[in-house]
Amino acid sequence: MLADTTASKPEALTTASTGGPTTPSGHPPRSLFAGRARPGEAVIKLVLRLAAAVAIVTTIGILIALLVPAIGFFREVPVFEFLFGDRWAPRFADASFGVLPLVTATAWTTAIALLVAVPLGLGAAILLSEYARPGLRKVLKPILEILAGVPTVVYGFFALQFIQATVLREWLQLDTGAFSVLAAGLVMGIMIIPTVASISEDAMSAVPMSLRQGSAALGANRMQTSLRVVFPAALSGIMAAVVLGISRAVGETMIVAIAAGNQARIVTGPLEQGQTMTGFIANAALGDSRVGSLEYDTLYAVGLLLFAITLLVNFISIRLVRRFRQAY
Amino acid sequence: MHTLQDSLTPSPTMPLSTGETSRERRPAPLIFLILLWLSLLIAVVFLLTLIVNIVLEGGSRFGAQLFTEYPASSPDRAGARPAILGSIWVIGVTAVLTIPVGVAAAVHLEEFADKHHWFNRAIELNVQNLAAVPSIVYGLLALAFLSLLGVRDKNIVIGGALALSLLILPVIIIATREAIRAVPSEIRDGSLALGATKWQTTWRQVLPASVPGIATGSIIALSRALGEAAPLLLLGALVFVSFDPNGLLSGFTTLPIQIFNWTGRPQEGFHELAAAASIILLGLLLLMNGLAIFIRNRYQKRW
Numbered sequence A: 001m002l003a004d005t006t007a008s009k010p011e012a013l014t015t016a017s018t019g020g021p022t023t024p025s026g027h028p029p030r031s032l033f034a035g036r037a038r039p040g041e042a043v044i045k046l047v048l049r050l051a052a053a054v055a056i057v058t059t060i061g062i063l064i065a066l067l068v069p070a071i072g073f074f075r076e077v078p079v080f081e082f083l084f085g086d087r088w089a090p091r092f093a094d095a096s097f098g099v100l101p102l103v104t105a106t107a108w109t110t111a112i113a114l115l116v117a118v119p120l121g122l123g124a125a126i127l128l129s130e131y132a133r134p135g136l137r138k139v140l141k142p143i144l145e146i147l148a149g150v151p152t153v154v155y156g157f158f159a160l161q162f163i164q165a166t167v168l169r170e171w172l173q174l175d176t177g178a179f180s181v182l183a184a185g186l187v188m189g190i191m192i193i194p195t196v197a198s199i200s201e202d203a204m205s206a207v208p209m210s211l212r213q214g215s216a217a218l219g220a221n222r223m224q225t226s227l228r229v230v231f232p233a234a235l236s237g238i239m240a241a242v243v244l245g246i247s248r249a250v251g252e253t254m255i256v257a258i259a260a261g262n263q264a265r266i267v268t269g270p271l272e273q274g275q276t277m278t279g280f281i282a283n284a285a286l287g288d289s290r291v292g293s294l295e296y297d298t299l300y301a302v303g304l305l306l307f308a309i310t311l312l313v314n315f316i317s318i319r320l321v322r323r324f325r326q327a328y
Numbered sequence B: 001m002h003t004l005q006d007s008l009t010p011s012p013t014m015p016l017s018t019g020e021t022s023r024e025r026r027p028a029p030l031i032f033l034i035l036l037w038l039s040l041l042i043a044v045v046f047l048l049t050l051i052v053n054i055v056l057e058g059g060s061r062f063g064a065q066l067f068t069e070y071p072a073s074s075p076d077r078a079g080a081r082p083a084i085l086g087s088i089w090v091i092g093v094t095a096v097l098t099i100p101v102g103v104a105a106a107v108h109l110e111e112f113a114d115k116h117h118w119f120n121r122a123i124e125l126n127v128q129n130l131a132a133v134p135s136i137v138y139g140l141l142a143l144a145f146l147s148l149l150g151v152r153d154k155n156i157v158i159g160g161a162l163a164l165s166l167l168i169l170p171v172i173i174i175a176t177r178e179a180i181r182a183v184p185s186e187i188r189d190g191s192l193a194l195g196a197t198k199w200q201t202t203w204r205q206v207l208p209a210s211v212p213g214i215a216t217g218s219i220i221a222l223s224r225a226l227g228e229a230a231p232l233l234l235l236g237a238l239v240f241v242s243f244d245p246n247g248l249l250s251g252f253t254t255l256p257i258q259i260f261n262w263t264g265r266p267q268e269g270f271h272e273l274a275a276a277a278s279i280i281l282l283g284l285l286l287l288m289n290g291l292a293i294f295i296r297n298r299y300q301k302r303w
Helices: A002-007 A009-018 A039-076 A079-084 A100-131 A134-149 A152-171 A181-205 A209-217 A222-233 A235-251 A254-259 A277-286 A294-327 B004-008 B016-024 B027-061 B064-068 B081-112 B118-130 B135-148 B157-181 B185-193 B198-227 B230-235 B255-263 B268-299
Strands: none
Touching: A039 A079, A039 A294, A039 B081, A039 B118, A039 B135, A039 B157, A039 B198, A100 A134, A100 A181, A100 A222, A100 A235, A100 A254, A100 A277, A100 B027, A134 A181, A134 B027, A134 B198, A134 B268, A152 A181, A152 A254, A152 B027, A152 B198, A152 B255, A152 B268, A181 A235, A181 A254, A181 B027, A209 A222, A222 A235, A222 B027, A235 A277, A235 A294, A235 B135, A254 A277, A254 B230, A254 B255, A277 A294, A277 B135, A277 B230, A294 B118, A294 B135, B016 B027, B027 B268, B064 B081, B064 B268, B081 B118, B081 B157, B081 B198, B081 B255, B118 B157, B135 B157, B135 B230, B157 B198, B157 B230, B185 B198, B198 B255, B198 B268, B230 B255, B255 B268
16 A cells, blocks of 8 residues: 555656646656666666665575574474473583573573663663753763773673672672673673663653643653653653663673673572573584584574574564654 | 752742742652762763773783784783784775675665665664674574585684674664765755756765764774674684784684683683783774764764
């Protein structure tokens, strides 16, 4: 339906121009779109379209690259055993391919990261959107951008050497080993603050000023306006920010590969070490696994699960963003 | 002058003009504002702690040796020369591969595409989704692609650049689209009214006007690629490289990979080297981000 109406648009324009006043010489004026033929421009348009198509090719490439080895993997290991088995030991003689230990570690680091990133990110967003003057925003936003720009491997180094070794073990005297999902999760949370803050700030800034004025006119102060008017009005955008934060936390690799640990066991507490899905892929890549071997395929089976989770989460986020863009 | 106590118990005789400020000075809104500031403060303190910690730990190893020496089994003789050169190679090739494609894709989507056509909607959805795909998945893709081509040694500059290009392509497309969208349609209408074609308008009016936005977006995207390690790890970049990379098919390692390697060693000396290499990386990123912010503030036109 939609495609039909727009396809007819150029036609409508040309007919409109021919139906208009005629030129003094009596000829009907030439259509706006009937210029000299320019084969060069047709080529350029094709090149541009091909460049845009790279995005689709990439997605298809990812799907094929993940699915083909994963299918090979699931020929050897039943899907049920993979998804619900609680022992992950792909390299042992009595190999076992239950992915739950990896999933629990990912769930712990993600949950801890969100506990840090959501309140702090939303706090920063409300401050920037509802309180800060333009001058202050100009100072604060670059700080958030720098926080987003610190390489994850540096964050990982900091999580291992400072947060885990110095803060958790020396200062707080916590009963934890060389690695923990807590240290990795905390640092990952700080890393995700800019993601949560900038998207929810966009959503809050999109709320019309008239709503705030109405709220103030009814006697609300800024806190009440922020929490009871702006926040609910921007809720779908804020949800999108949180969901995108989840996607970043699940997919983050270097921080967990360095600081969370590398033994795949079911994680039951924040002070334990644990290998996440991304941590496993990074670690397995260090070994030399032949193409086509079960070990190589295992990498892609975990990669497929990771991709499926983030894909689902991303689509939820994209839908939520669309909703708040349409609202106002 | 109302004190905090006054405003807590508003009297009906209170003048209207002070109503606004007094409502903001009750304890709850004040605590709320403090909490908001605190959330930002925690992030800033964390960032400063990280920088100070890295500088203190790595400062002693930050010297000429770091830039001139090759990795070694002893921290006293080790340097990051091949990693620095490798990063330059990979990021350079990534920039050459990605920026033209990203800008072309954005131009197509903003200026030429029929936004309701299924093909263009599919592209749009794909770009949004690809921007949030975990970086390590791009490593899996590059690994599978090179295997398919039958490349035996996958740790080559062009392979790493390919993975990073696909990773930052959506970032460049999104930034370029925003820059193009910010050019007012009057500019296009004026150009078209003077008889220019759609492409001439795009090439001579729209693109030059959006160069600052494209530059800002590209620099930030490249700085992200510079700090990225996960996809390269999958190609096997964690190797002992004791030579300077010298071409597209040359083996390589990069700074983030070198930092990861040194972090994993047991000796304290290597941890100091990791911190010292992190100083280089952080310095480069601050420089790139600063440049991007400078371009944005200095050259971006407000129409």
